[in-house]
Amino acid sequence: MSLENKFPGKDISIEDIKTKFPLAAKKNKNHKSRFKISGVEFGSNQIPIFAGPNMVESEKLILNCAKNLKKIGAHFLRGGAFKPLTFPYRSKKYTETREEGIEWLKRAKEEYNIPIITEIMEEKYIDLICDVADILQIGSRNMQNFPLLTECAKSGKPIMLKRHYGASLRDWLGAAEYLLVEGNKKVILCERGVSVPHTHRSTSRFLLDLQVIPAAQEITHLPIVSDPSHATFWRDWVSPMSLASVAAGADGIMLEVHPDPKNSAVDPLQPINFKDFKILLKKMDKISKTMGKFIIKGR
Amino acid sequence: MSLENKFPGKDISIEDIKTKFPLAAKKNKNHKSRFKISGVEFGSNQIPIFAGPNMVESEKLILNCAKNLKKIGAHFLRGGAFKPLTFPYRSKKYTETREEGIEWLKRAKEEYNIPIITEIMEEKYIDLICDVADILQIGSRNMQNFPLLTECAKSGKPIMLKRHYGASLRDWLGAAEYLLVEGNKKVILCERGVSVPHTHRSTSRFLLDLQVIPAAQEITHLPIVSDPSHATFWRDWVSPMSLASVAAGADGIMLEVHPDPKNSAVDPLQPINFKDFKILLKKMDKISKTMGKFIIKGR
Amino acid sequence: MSLENKFPGKDISIEDIKTKFPLAAKKNKNHKSRFKISGVEFGSNQIPIFAGPNMVESEKLILNCAKNLKKIGAHFLRGGAFKPLTFPYRSKKYTETREEGIEWLKRAKEEYNIPIITEIMEEKYIDLICDVADILQIGSRNMQNFPLLTECAKSGKPIMLKRHYGASLRDWLGAAEYLLVEGNKKVILCERGVSVPHTHRSTSRFLLDLQVIPAAQEITHLPIVSDPSHATFWRDWVSPMSLASVAAGADGIMLEVHPDPKNSAVDPLQPINFKDFKILLKKMDKISKTMGKFIIKGR
Amino acid sequence: MSLENKFPGKDISIEDIKTKFPLAAKKNKNHKSRFKISGVEFGSNQIPIFAGPNMVESEKLILNCAKNLKKIGAHFLRGGAFKPLTFPYRSKKYTETREEGIEWLKRAKEEYNIPIITEIMEEKYIDLICDVADILQIGSRNMQNFPLLTECAKSGKPIMLKRHYGASLRDWLGAAEYLLVEGNKKVILCERGVSVPHTHRSTSRFLLDLQVIPAAQEITHLPIVSDPSHATFWRDWVSPMSLASVAAGADGIMLEVHPDPKNSAVDPLQPINFKDFKILLKKMDKISKTMGKFIIKGR
Numbered sequence A, B, C, D: 001m002s003l004e005n006k007f008p009g010k011d012i013s014i015e016d017i018k019t020k021f022p023l024a025a026k027k028n029k030n031h032k033s034r035f036k037i038s039g040v041e042f043g044s045n046q047i048p049i050f051a052g053p054n055m056v057e058s059e060k061l062i063l064n065c066a067k068n069l070k071k072i073g074a075h076f077l078r079g080g081a082f083k084p085l086t087f088p089y090r091s092k093k094y095t096e097t098r099e100e101g102i103e104w105l106k107r108a109k110e111e112y113n114i115p116i117i118t119e120i121m122e123e124k125y126i127d128l129i130c131d132v133a134d135i136l137q138i139g140s141r142n143m144q145n146f147p148l149l150t151e152c153a154k155s156g157k158p159i160m161l162k163r164h165y166g167a168s169l170r171d172w173l174g175a176a177e178y179l180l181v182e183g184n185k186k187v188i189l190c191e192r193g194v195s196v197p198h199t200h201r202s203t204s205r206f207l208l209d210l211q212v213i214p215a216a217q218e219i220t221h222l223p224i225v226s227d228p229s230h231a232t233f234w235r236d237w238v239s240p241m242s243l244a245s246v247a248a249g250a251d252g253i254m255l256e257v258h259p260d261p262k263n264s265a266v267d268p269l270q271p272i273n274f275k276d277f278k279i280l281l282k283k284m285d286k287i288s289k290t291m292g293k294f295i296i297k298g299r
Helices: A012-018 A059-072 A098-112 A123-130 A146-154 A170-178 A212-219 A228-232 A235-248 A272-289 B012-020 B057-070 B098-112 B123-128 B145-153 B169-181 B213-217 B228-232 B233-249 B274-290 C014-019 C057-074 C098-112 C123-130 C146-153 C169-180 C212-217 C227-234 C234-250 C272-289 D014-019 D059-072 D098-112 D123-130 D146-154 D171-180 D213-220 D226-230 D235-248 D274-288
Strands: A035-037 A040-042 A048-052 A076-078 A116-119 A135-138 A159-162 A187-191 A225-226 A254-255 B035-037 B040-042 B050-051 B077-080 B118-121 B134-138 B159-162 B187-191 B224-226 B251-257 C033-036 C038-043 C049-051 C077-078 C116-119 C135-138 C159-162 C188-193 C224-226 C252-256 D036-039 D040-042 D050-051 D077-078 D115-121 D135-138 D160-162 D187-189 D222-228 D252-255
Touching: A012 C227, A035 B077, A040 D252, A048 A059, A048 A272, A059 A076, A059 A098, A059 A272, A076 A098, A098 A116, A098 A123, A098 D222, A123 A146, A135 A146, A146 A159, A146 A170, A159 A170, A170 A187, A170 A212, A187 A254, A212 A225, A212 A235, A212 B233, A225 A235, A225 C224, A235 A254, A235 A272, A235 B233, A235 D252, A272 B274, B035 C234, B050 B057, B050 B274, B050 D115, B057 B077, B057 B098, B057 B274, B077 B098, B098 B118, B098 B123, B123 B145, B145 B159, B145 B169, B159 B169, B169 B187, B169 B213, B169 D098, B187 B213, B187 B251, B213 B224, B213 B233, B224 B233, B228 B233, B228 B251, B228 D098, B233 B251, B233 B274, B233 D036, B251 B274, C049 C057, C049 C272, C049 D222, C057 C098, C057 C272, C077 C098, C098 C116, C098 C123, C123 C146, C135 C146, C146 C159, C146 C169, C159 C169, C169 C188, C169 C212, C188 C212, C188 C252, C212 C224, C212 C234, C212 D235, C224 C234, C227 C234, C227 C252, C234 C252, C234 D213, C234 D235, C252 C272, C252 D123, D050 D059, D059 D077, D059 D274, D077 D098, D098 D115, D123 D146, D135 D146, D146 D171, D160 D171, D171 D187, D171 D213, D187 D213, D187 D252, D213 D222, D213 D235, D222 D235, D226 D235, D226 D252, D235 D252, D235 D274, D252 D274
Parallel strands: A048 A076, A048 A254, A076 A116, A116 A135, A135 A159, A159 A187, A187 A225, A225 A254, B050 B077, B050 B251, B077 B118, B118 B134, B134 B159, B159 B187, B187 B224, B224 B251, C049 C077, C049 C252, C077 C116, C116 C135, C135 C159, C159 C188, C188 C224, C224 C252, D050 D077, D050 D252, D077 D115, D115 D135, D135 D160, D160 D187, D187 D222, D222 D252
Antiparallel strands: A035 A040, B035 B040, C033 C038, D036 D040
């Protein structure tokens, strides 16, 4: 089969694979990265779940989430203390909690023994954030902030690299290569929705690109996580799109969960509550098991 | 919850629902159309499968497909005798078989007792095509060919309306309303991929929009089918995207199946063969059953 | 220069030019179609102007437009009697005038001696519309309605082929080839805006693609007209985008002009009035003259 | 006129203008920022021209450009010493020249007395770059790197903020607000092409969004520059799109010019040479004068 046939869209060539992102590319058809982070295996039959609020709003909120999400079955607690906000003005409620938020995450981790993933936006906070985070999250808007990528990679911490909502798979793998070239091997990709012509909008902001899951898995050995909450921006669609993500072969699922979604400090239309998270987890687990994978061990 | 909140993307308003497509819109939360076509139920717990070649290339091909696909478990045989081709020149192989193709479909139907879905492009062929088709297919490019929609609806035949690759859900429901307003109640929607910025391309032509499934089901009572073959244009991704379609809640699945995919007259990269269809059918059935639905009866 | 270099986006190959649309393609660098329609030259230094209301709302309106637009300097009167409307319901005001509208266009043409361009949507109206139209307009939604294209081409009438808002240049030239292959040589392309990710929306529905003007002129000898009214959907941007169209090398400009824009039956935000049309015509003429072209003869 | 009518696309509301970017928003219809940078006026009738190579490849190259571009009529010399590159590997030719490149820009500025614009990617280089730059350029990929924006703004240097190829006008003005809120008043916007569905590609990578020029000018008082070289990625289209930019009302034009385009270290298909720059400058000047503006003083 010719190259033309192999990659019909032609955005990625054999040459790219050899010279642009040789470390991100698979060495052979069955090549798949497999590694553990804080005892949770990635790239295997297990599908790790990341859950938590959009923002680390308060100590009380994050302790509540840590306790309940761990009990329900989440493998990682997510939550942003540092967050890129589109406009420079902050209301009392809608604000970054920064150093304080990191402190609260630390307490949640200690008290409930749940590993943490949180966003990093600036080189100067690497030490602070590495002190609590089990995984550093690079947000969509920083996907091509190459100096930041390099410094994060050098820290040795595992990294989750979110895809920019306007980025091709090619550009995304180029950014991942910046991490791998520093010797960091624990790199996870995360799809969180792409922007599409407004004529396509089914009344949401972004469209979760599930086709990128088999597309990425064809080319790279890195695990790829799906984040339906940010993509759909609409609570009611989180469940169908999470189940579809598992069925499409996602190597992990990231979800926004909040004890009181309507009063979430940001984007109150998108988080689900603890109860719905529990129901969804069971449904995802059922589907994963038809595929020889699992979310909840045993059974 | 305010309207603003109800439809965050704002493409569809309560006003639209009341005045632009009142017949396509749900009357209440649980409103769902349920009807039978040639003994197969739509809008229920069953997920009908449409399978067959892109084009009705020859009598031999279509009889072969009818026999085998029926045996494996397809509910409808698909295949185009009339087809919109982007350029006016035809090779010997890559050509519409038109009246002859319709004749072959008829023979396949009679011999193997499998219902037929095939595309209609012109008013003048309605009688000819209605003579064999159990469902008229309106292709993506004709989604807004309103005179054609009206005439097809008047025939009384069930209709599958494919979404244009650049159409919003709003425009799509507007086109469906043209069918419903003629009194035709057996209308099926079909998602077949949207065009996205080239920077998003995961190396394919279109992106299957699975988010439109819950989005459509929130607003309309019409069943919605997913067609992963045309969207992905790439055989290897058909299986994950079909499974994801079922998990996202699709009310039916349309697949391109060919006994010898590499020698398909058109788009040889996208059909799967009989063997892979059989495997996929079982996987889809398994997932459907975790959701309280089914593809294969019993078990 | 290699093919790769010649067409960096790779959507159009040398092979396409030779086998998919050989009649639409330029024979050499300086090849440009030049023909007259009702005394107005296309493909030369003259930039013909098409002006008129969106819909032929009434006899009075169209006679008023014919009289005034001719006097101001429009070369063709535009106006739709048949029009594809997204939803099937009509208010008293917002309705097609069909046969009656064609009759009114005829009277306007006879009384004020201005050539007519109007849309055709169905084969069965070809004779009716050819009786009055100097140019048949194929609308965006029918760009790939190939049976309609073929029948229109056979009529021998000049044809303006609008680009679908989701169509590539490649598909557009494929559609033009359907016209040329019937022996019809008076084919005009018309750009009217493409749909783009909602994140790009500068508060409009479509984005006028001016880059397609040099792109098309590099490959085809057919004249290409720009229609800023439909693209911008916003009166205030019509003037800058019309001037930009002339500067980008457009071979003609189509504008929506209405004596009382706010009371236009459709899209009241987009037409300009007679006075603004007159001012704009002079500005466009000035720019065209810096480029060795002209809109208004003499001076 | 209602808000709905004022902003038909609804991406920007009156509320946004008041609370999200009050400093970037116009105070009244005629509000327009007007300021001088190194003696060149922005926001007036003059249209400043930025010209130079993509990368500061060598001292010889940049001195050659400074000398010739100044003589031809460029107001600012552009050239990147620091540059975000999609992949981490560098060939000998295709590499950032970093501190050395900044040194060479300094020599060019001193020797030929031409003001400099160059890109900044990291906070730690602010002092180094401010030492030579008259304008700091924030590249497309850093448009929402908010900590970088804040630090650059604090330096007091004028800033050109390029639009991300996937950013809405709303997000862009949000980023500009981050600069203005620090008290920096010399902020310039720069449009450099947006990514569009591949079906629209007229064989280029990006589509220059000229509609955003009147759209931005309707809402903000900040000057807006157009960069046709990066958008078109294709030398032959730079001239028509530059002329169209001037006609659309651009407040400045940025061009990639190289003495030997085919041997440019990056993107050799896009720069024009000195001779073509001279011709284009005269054409742009002619068009600007039909609009009561000018590029070349006098005449």
